[in-house]
Amino acid sequence: MPRNYASIALTDAARAELLETTPVMRFATVDPDGLPHVVPVTYAEVDGVIYFETDADAVKTRNVEATGKAAGVVDRGGHDFSQHRGVLWRGDAFVVEDRETEMAVERAIFGTVKTLPEASGHERVKIGLDPSREVSWDFRRLG
Secondary structure (H helix, E strand, O other), X not given: OOOOHHHHOOOHHHHHHHHHHOOEEEEEEEOOOOOEEEEEEEEEEEOOEEEEEEEOOOHHHHHHHHHOEEEEEEEEOOOOHHHOEEXXXXXXXXXXXXXXXXXXXXXXXXXXXXXXXXXXXXXXXXXXXXXXXXXXXXXXXXX
């Protein structure tokens, strides 16, 4: 029987608290061989889109460019599943192409606009995940 996620969905306040206090998302794409590629990234939500910064030549970047699809999960609770809560996003993924959006993402993630966009020695890009589906859960609501 499918789980009734509506009954255990995060409240708006609990969702905001979770995203504010959990700085790492697991970001999932699919490799050309059809296998999942899942990596932790520091993220920010800007106008309903989930963003992060990475190397232009990273596997996740190539996978996004190839498929335009991805998923992300932010969760907390550890081994005590009675305390577990999280958010899952699935949707379209893309490499950000405009500097205005890049600056908004930099402000959201780093608190400032970067003056040296290639300071790491690698070309950096921002990736966006525009969710077509969001599911959340808060097992603490089960009592």
